[in-house]
Amino acid sequence: MTATSDSTKRIIYGGFWIRTAAFLIDLIIITVPVLLIGGIVFNSPVLLGMGGTAFVQVLAMLWPLIFWLVVPWLYCVLWESSKVKATPGKLVFSLIVVDKEGKRLGFLHASGRYWIKAISFMFVHIIYIVVAFTAKKQGVHDLCTNTLVVNKKELQRHEQQSSFPPVASNIMN
Numbered sequence: 001m002t003a004t005s006d007s008t009k010r011i012i013y014g015g016f017w018i019r020t021a022a023f024l025i026d027l028i029i030i031t032v033p034v035l036l037i038g039g040i041v042f043n044s045p046v047l048l049g050m051g052g053t054a055f056v057q058v059l060a061m062l063w064p065l066i067f068w069l070v071v072p073w074l075y076c077v078l079w080e081s082s083k084v085k086a087t088p089g090k091l092v093f094s095l096i097v098v099d100k101e102g103k104r105l106g107f108l109h110a111s112g113r114y115w116i117k118a119i120s121f122m123f124v125h126i127i128y129i130v131v132a133f134t135a136k137k138q139g140v141h142d143l144c145t146n147t148l149v150v151n152k153k154e155l156q157r158h159e160q161q162s163s164f165p166p167v168a169s170n171i172m173n
Contacts, residue, residue, distance in 0.1 A: 012158060013137035014095040014149035016129070025089030030072050038064035073114055081110040086152075094153045100146045102155070109145065117141035 014022075041063040079087040085096035085104050097113070099105055105113065120140050121128070131139045136148055 012150050012154050014090075014093070014151060015137050016132035018093050018095065019090075019131060019137075019139075019149060020128070022087070022089035022093050022095060025092055026075070026087045027089075029088060030075055034064075034067045034071050038067045041067075073111070073118075076114045077107060077110040080113070081105050081107045090149070094151055095149050096152045096155075097147055097149050100148065102148075102150075105147065109147075113141050113145040113147055116144050 042060050044060070076087055080097045081104065083104070084091060085098060090096065097105060097110070099109065117139065128139055130143075131137050134143070136142075138148065142148060
């Protein structure tokens with residue numbers, strides 16, 4: 001492999017720090033509505049004078065947990081399986097999520113990627129550091145689901161200069 005293709009390879013894949021910054025942007029975007037909606041739902045039985053029953057109290061306590069499970073999942077999966085192929089945090093840095101052939105993820109594929117990421121993060125927070133040490137800058141969730149986070153602009157530039165699909169060709173190298 002030539003030095004040019006090595007440098008192109010490094011530019012195409014989204015690295016650890018840029019992905020961390022994208023994650024932080026997405027975390028802020030997700031946290032604000034979840035806290036607002038969760039707080040309203042949690043406090044609404046008391047405000048409506050319905051706080052006395054055990055069922056209502058349990059339901060009010062579970063809603064914030066449900067929001068923390070469902071909202072981030074739908075946020076990530078719906079964005080990453082959409083035509084833009086990325087969450088708003090990734091879009092800020094021109095990153096997109098694609099399969100090993102450079103194609104858009106389907107809803108179930110993106111869901112699998114999300115849940116592997118969420119579960120691995122719950123058990124070992126340091127698991128994301130893998131991105132810094134793999135050749136294609138893949139996290140455990142990317143390795144398990146055969147996905148890549150790539151720089152959209154560099155990918156497009158490489159596609160214009162090359163006669164073969166760049167993501168597929170770089171995967172094979």
